[in-house]
Amino acid sequence: MSDPRPGRRFDQPTASDERTDDDATLRGAHAYLPEQASTPAPEEEMPSPALDAALAPPRKRRWGLLVLLTASLGLGTLEAGQTLYHATLGGDWLAGAWSALGLLAIGLGGKALLGELWRLRKLRRHARLRERLDDTWPASGEGAQENVEPLALAEALRTQMGIAQGHPHWQSFIAAHEAHHSAAETRELLAWHLLRPRDQAARRLITRMSGETAVMVAVSPLTLVDMALMAWRNIAMLDRIAALYGLQLGYASRLRLFREVLRNMAFAGASEMVTDAGMDLLSMNLAAKLSTRAGQGLGAGLLTARLGLRAIATTRPIAFTADERPRLADLRREVWQQLRRLDDSAQSGRQPS
Amino acid sequence: MPRDLTQEIHNLIERGRDRQLRLAVTGLSRAGKTAFLTSLVNQLRHAGIDARLDLLKPAREGRLLGAQRMSQPDLGIPRFPYDEALASLSGEPPRWPEPTRGISELRLKLRFKTRRARGLLGDTANLTLDLIDYPGEWLLDLPLLGHDFLGWSETQLAAMGPERQRFAEPWRRAVTAHRPDETLDETRLAELAGLYADTLRQAREAGFSHLQPGRFLLPGELEGAPVLQFFPLPGIAEADRRQLEALPAESLYKTLTRRFRHYQQHVVKPFYREHFRRFDRQIVLVDVLGALNAGPERFEDLAAALTTLMQSFDYGKRGLINRLFAPRIDRLAIAATKADHVTPDQHPHLVALIESLLAEPLKDLRYADVPVRAFSLAAIRATENREVESDGQRQPALRGHGLDDAPLLLYPGDVPARLPDAGFWQRQGFTFTAFRPPRADGGALPHIRMDAALDWLLGDKLR
Numbered sequence: 001m002s003d004p005r006p007g008r009r010f011d012q013p014t015a016s017d018e019r020t021d022d023d024a025t026l027r028g029a030h031a032y033l034p035e036q037a038s039t040p041a042p043e044e045e046m047p048s049p050a051l052d053a054a055l056a057p058p059r060k061r062r063w064g065l066l067v068l069l070t071a072s073l074g075l076g077t078l079e080a081g082q083t084l085y086h087a088t089l090g091g092d093w094l095a096g097a098w099s100a101l102g103l104l105a106i107g108l109g110g111k112a113l114l115g116e117l118w119r120l121r122k123l124r125r126h127a128r129l130r131e132r133l134d135d136t137w138p139a140s141g142e143g144a145q146e147n148v149e150p151l152a153l154a155e156a157l158r159t160q161m162g163i164a165q166g167h168p169h170w171q172s173f174i175a176a177h178e179a180h181h182s183a184a185e186t187r188e189l190l191a192w193h194l195l196r197p198r199d200q201a202a203r204r205l206i207t208r209m210s211g212e213t214a215v216m217v218a219v220s221p222l223t224l225v226d227m228a229l230m231a232w233r234n235i236a237m238l239d240r241i242a243a244l245y246g247l248q249l250g251y252a253s254r255l256r257l258f259r260e261v262l263r264n265m266a267f268a269g270a271s272e273m274v275t276d277a278g279m280d281l282l283s284m285n286l287a288a289k290l291s292t293r294a295g296q297g298l299g300a301g302l303l304t305a306r307l308g309l310r311a312i313a314t315t316r317p318i319a320f321t322a323d324e325r326p327r328l329a330d331l332r333r334e335v336w337q338q339l340r341r342l343d344d345s346a347q348s349g350r351q352p353s
Numbered sequence: 354m355p356r357d358l359t360q361e362i363h364n365l366i367e368r369g370r371d372r373q374l375r376l377a378v379t380g381l382s383r384a385g386k387t388a389f390l391t392s393l394v395n396q397l398r399h400a401g402i403d404a405r406l407d408l409l410k411p412a413r414e415g416r417l418l419g420a421q422r423m424s425q426p427d428l429g430i431p432r433f434p435y436d437e438a439l440a441s442l443s444g445e446p447p448r449w450p451e452p453t454r455g456i457s458e459l460r461l462k463l464r465f466k467t468r469r470a471r472g473l474l475g476d477t478a479n480l481t482l483d484l485i486d487y488p489g490e491w492l493l494d495l496p497l498l499g500h501d502f503l504g505w506s507e508t509q510l511a512a513m514g515p516e517r518q519r520f521a522e523p524w525r526r527a528v529t530a531h532r533p534d535e536t537l538d539e540t541r542l543a544e545l546a547g548l549y550a551d552t553l554r555q556a557r558e559a560g561f562s563h564l565q566p567g568r569f570l571l572p573g574e575l576e577g578a579p580v581l582q583f584f585p586l587p588g589i590a591e592a593d594r595r596q597l598e599a600l601p602a603e604s605l606y607k608t609l610t611r612r613f614r615h616y617q618q619h620v621v622k623p624f625y626r627e628h629f630r631r632f633d634r635q636i637v638l639v640d641v642l643g644a645l646n647a648g649p650e651r652f653e654d655l656a657a658a659l660t661t662l663m664q665s666f667d668y669g670k671r672g673l674i675n676r677l678f679a680p681r682i683d684r685l686a687i688a689a690t691k692a693d694h695v696t697p698d699q700h701p702h703l704v705a706l707i708e709s710l711l712a713e714p715l716k717d718l719r720y721a722d723v724p725v726r727a728f729s730l731a732a733i734r735a736t737e738n739r740e741v742e743s744d745g746q747r748q749p750a751l752r753g754h755g756l757d758d759a760p761l762l763l764y765p766g767d768v769p770a771r772l773p774d775a776g777f778w779q780r781q782g783f784t785f786t787a788f789r790p791p792r793a794d795g796g797a798l799p800h801i802r803m804d805a806a807l808d809w810l811l812g813d814k815l816r
Contacts, residue, residue, distance in 0.1 A: 176407040179738045180697035180729075180801055185408055192413060 069113075076106050119250035123257065126247055126317070129160050133187070133318050150186035151177070157190060157317055161246030169194050191318050198244045199312065203326050205244075206308035209237045210331060211338035214301025218293045218342060230300055237304065238311050245315045261310045283336055294339050301335040302328070360426055367481060374814055375483045375631055375680065377666070380638035381562045381658060382489035385690040385732060387450045388790075389638060390459065390486050391438040392732035394422070395798045396807070397463060404797035406804040411815040416466040418477065423460040426483070427627075433459035433486050442733070442793040446758040449790055452488070455573055456628065459484040465815045480814050485628055490557075490567035493658060494621045495629065495665035497565055502613040503594060505565075506585035512563060512657065514650045520555040524548035525587060533589060533597060533606035542582050542608070549584035560647030563658035568620060580620065583612040625665070631680045634810045635666065641689040641707050645768070645783040652772060656710050663714040668723045685718060685725045686809050687711055692801050693731035694785050695765050696749040697738060702768040703729040709771060726809050731801035735788035753788040761786065 032038075080102040087096030133153060154173070163170050173193035177186060213233050217226050238258060242249050249257060280302055288295030306328060313320065367373040380386045396404045397420035406412035425432060434457065438450035461482040470476045497505065513521060528545055531537060537545075550569040557564055568575055575581050586609060589597060597606050639659065644652045669681040689707040692700060704727045708715065718725050736753035739762065752762045765785050791799060 176405070178697075178801075180692070180700055182700070185805060189407055192407075 073106060073110060077103065080106065116250045116252045119248060119253040120256065123247060123249075123253045126160060126315070129156060130317050130319075133157065150181065150183045153183075154186060154190055157194070161194065161317065163194065163246070169197060187318060191321075191324070195316060195318060196324075199316070199324070199326070202241050202244050202308070202312050203331075205237065205240055206305055206312075207331055207334050209233060209308065210301040210305035210335050213304045214297040214335050214339055215342050216297075217300040218291075218297030218339065226296075226300070230304070234304055234307055237308055241308060241311045242315050245317060247315060257311075257314065261307065261314050264314055265306065265310045280332070283332060291343070294343060298335060298339055301338070302332065305331040305335060364426065371814065372479060373481045373483070374633050374811065376810060377629070377632040377635040377682065378484060378486070378638065379492065379635055379662070379666075380489055380640075380690075381492065381655070381662075382452065382557075383643065384489060384638040384640045386486055386489065386638060387438060387453050389636075389690070389732040390433060390484055391435060391442070391450060392798050392800055392803055393484070393807070394420070394433075394435050394459070394461065395439070396800065396803055397461060399797035402797070405800075406807070408802070408804040409808045410812050411465055412804065416468070417815065418464040418466065420461045420463045420482075423462050423481070425458045425460045427458060430485075431455065431457045433457040433484070435459070439793060442790050442798070443795075445792075446754070447790045447792045453486050454488060454571060456485060456487045456624075459486070463811075463815070468816050480811070482811070487628065488567070488571050490564070490570045491624060492567065492662060493563065493565055494567045495625055496661040498617060498621055498625060498665070502610040503589065503591065503597070505613065506587075506589060507591065509565060509585040510587055512654075514654070516559065516650055517552075517556050517561060520559070521552045524552050524584070528584065529587060531605055533586060534600050534604045536601075536603045537605050537608070539579070539582075542579075546582035546584050550581075560643070560651045561654050562644075562651070563654045563661075566616060566621075568616075575620065580612055580615050583609045583616065629665065630667075632666065632682050633680055634684050634686075635682045636686040636688055636806065636810060637663070637711070638688050638690045639707055639710065640691060641703060641710065642691050642694055642768075642783075642785040644710075645706075646785055648782065649772065649775065649778050652710075656713075659711060660713045663711075663717075668718055668721045670722060683723060684810065685723055686728055686806050687715075687725060688728040688730045688806060691731060692729035693734040693736045693753075694751070694788060695768055696751060698749060699768040700729040702770045705770040706768060706772070728802050728806050728809075730803060730806055732798075732803060733790050734799040734801050735790050751788075753791075756787050756789050758789060761788070 080099040083099035084096055084103065087093070087099060154177070158170055170193075173189055176189050176193060181189070213230065216229050216233075220226050220229060235254070235258070238261065239249055239254065242254075242257060247253075247257075280299075283298060283302075285295070309326060309328060309331075312326070364373065378386050378389055380389075396406060397417075400406055400409075400412045400417045400419055401415065402419075404412070406417075409417070411417040422435070434450075441448045441450050461484065463480040463482060464477060465480070466476050467478050471478070500508065518525075524545070527548055531545075546569075553564045553569050557570060564570065566581075568581055572578075572581055586606060589606070600606050637659070639655070644655045667681040668683075668685070670683055687707055689703045692703055695703065707729075708727050715725060736751040739750045739752045741748050741750040741762070741764070748764055750762055750764050752760075755761050763786060766783060
């Protein structure tokens with residue numbers, strides 16, 4: 001066993017010893033002449049764009065599909081063209097006709113494809129304009145950027161929505177607008193003169209569609225038919241709402257918009273749904289007292305109504321302010337009344353027999 | 354008496370239902386109060402007919418049915434001379450309404466359709482709007498209530514900038530010849546007070562606005578009364594208060610103190626109590642362009658005057674209880690008037706400038722959680738926007754008539770977003786031209802942003 005080690009005193013490190021490499025880089029003060037040219041210090045990058053990008057759904061480009069599609073189109077055209085050429089030389093009329101038909105088919109397909117792409121682009125442009133309208137028009141006058149020309153934005157909105165110069169809505173906006181109106185005021189006037197009539201039309205449409213859906217689902221005998229009906233009517237409603245705000249939908253753009261609306265309903269609308277869901281459940285319970293069918297019908301009708309409201313919120317070029325927003329509660333009563341009418345007529349139909 | 358009582362009860366009920374609103378139109382002299390009130394009555398009278406009120410929501414929705422002038426609650430006060438103002442606007446050539454020389458009252462009854470039908474009550478409702486007009490000079494007496502003579506003397510003399518010192522020189526020479534413990538006869542006192550009033554008058558002519566006491570400039574029925582014969586005493590300070598208090602009652606200091614207190618208690622206080630205590634909404638009108646024209650010292654002076662002025666009002670959130678018994682201002686608009694005297698692209702700067710002018714009160718308001726909005730407005734629009742081609746560039750311009758009725762087409766100059774530095778004032782300064790009003794032809798008066806201001810002040814009561 002070894003002896004316990006004796007105590008030992010270490011040297012206290014002095015300040016100069018503690019100096020590390022970091023300190024060598026400390027710079028001394030340096031005065032510049034006030035006349036020396038200087039630029040304002042660059043401000044720190046705002047984190048929001050990166051965050052926005054992260055929150056947005058991931059965007060995939062299907063390059064493989066695109067290459068496959070264009071290559072087969074191109075090759076097909078070439079092939080058909082060649083066959084046609086040889087057939088005319090060789091006098092093989094039948095083969096020539098077939099290849100001409102093929103060319104026609106390819107041409108039509110290409111035209112449809114281009115149309116789809118164009119409509120998709122238009123949808124994207126719509127979304128961009130929406131963003132611009134939201135960003136550049138701060139709520140109060142103090143932060144208003146000076147470089148924004150309110151009337152130019154209004155003009156962009158007009159062309160996007162496909163409203164003619166002489167349209168009464170545009171004319172009434174022009175009459176109300178004055179040069180001194182700020183961006184926020186212009187936006188208010190635009191929302192009133194251009195969008196409000198369309199909002200009202202859209203609301204009427206939703207009311208009608210959801211009421212009819214409710215009735216149809218309530219009376220239809222088969223679940224499968226129910227589902228088909230719902231899908232068909234909802235897509236038709238989406239189309240017409242988009243058309244009200246100046247969007248012509250093709251197949252792909254409709255799909256994209258539909259996806260957007262659904263995503264909106266699933267995520268953005270969740271908090272709103274909490275308040276509404278209670279009332280929905282209550283009224284469905286009430287309707288179920290009438291009959292199970294009526295309950296189902298009301299559920300379907302309310303779903304259509306909610307989808308419609310979301311579609312308005314997604315396609316309207318200027319976002320709603322708090323008190324303009326149409327509410328589900330207003331629609332619910334109307335759907336409910338439709339069903340009641342149905343029930344009443346059923347009752348009165350039964351009694352005489 | 355019973356009539357008064359029923360009137361009071363009626364008012365109380367109306368206030369309880371939130372159907373009565375007192376709007377404070379605040380502004381120093383020449384800020385455009387009378388023009389604002391004239392235009393307000395005019396626009397509301399013409400609402401739904403030919404007034405362009407696109408930014409006033411109830412009017413835009415077609416729910417505002419109009420307004421009528423009612424007999425006012427206080428029969429002892431003259432009625433606001435709306436017809437006279439309109440007459441001077443439709444004269445040949447048209448002139449701006451005469452500056453206000455006394456208090457006048459106005460009660461308007463607005464009739465509107467409610468957004469939703471209210472069952473048995475029908476779908477129309479009324480809102481009573483009480484307005485008063487008064488000389489802006491008197492308004493500046495309100496901060497005087499918070500001082501005693503000694504404190505007031507000190508602040509008055511400290512507030513004088515170099516230019517005002519120059520105006521005050523004759524008075525100062527005369528007053529420093531006397532000591533606070535001397536006994537002066539009435540004539541000498543009147544003489545000194547007259548000199549002091551001259552000082553204030555000169556300062557006002559030179560464009561200053563922070564001038565107390567206001568009745569010296571516009572005495573009204575108090576002309577020549579001893580209550581208006583006092584002045585601040587130079588050379589006394591808080592430190593010798595004990596000494597001064599011990600002076601005999603006939604001494605100069607004591608006499609002045611007595612008169613100051615009388616002025617406070619019997620002139621300013623009733624004015625405040627009867628007209629300024631109970632407001633629900635306020636709009637502060639500021640002639641920013643006039644202050645810019647006058648120069649930096651006067652600009653600072655205006656900021657100081659408005660800051661002290663706004664401390665005289667009660668701000669805060671309202672509930673039912675204090676709506677009935679202790680009304681407070683729960684919403685405020687600040688407005689840079691005469692916005693028609695600059696081109697539309699300068700309006701954002703005008704708004705930024707008025708916000709920086711009122712920076713101090715705005716902080717307090719934010720602390721009290723009272724919503725404020727800044728506007729650039731012209732109650733009666735005197736100019737027309739044009740574009741001129743000069744040097745191959747398109748330049749905005751204004752067309753109107755000068756005060757001498759000569760037709761003008763000009764670019765009035767840029768408005769700075771912030772107060773420029775001292776060097777600029779020496780180099781260039783500002784010269785915004787004044788315009789005469791357009792001829793009123795019986796239709797609604799043209800305006801800039803009156804509708805937005807009205808929407809902010811009244812819109813939420815017209816639902």
